[in-house]
Amino acid sequence: MYVILTSKPGQYRTEAGNDITVLEAWNYYLCGRLRACFQIGELHKETRVRVIEEDESGVINVVPSKFLERFDSYEAARRELDQLCSYGGLDARLEPASATSHIKQA
DSSP: OEEEEEEBTTTEEEEOOTTEEEEEEEEEEETTEEEEEEEEEEEOSSOEEEEEEOSTTOOEEEEEGGGSOEESSHHHHHHHHHHHHTGGGOSEEEEEEOTTSOOOOO
């Protein structure tokens, strides 16, 4: 089973736990501006992911993986990301990112 974790610069970042192996990461640009980072991960068993607010509060939410959209294959997760860039002819693109780093404020 595969999941897509999302982080948004300046808003929040999502961290995979030990039971999710991050396979790759992509930066998502819309109209030339970094909007999100997506990580495709393999879910080994039910777990929790940390969602950390990047404002001054630094609130940490722990979310059960059962609430994440799941994909039967890596290819299905990748197609989901590709659809994001082909929606409505927008100036959108994905660029490879480091699977082990988090978004830094641009």
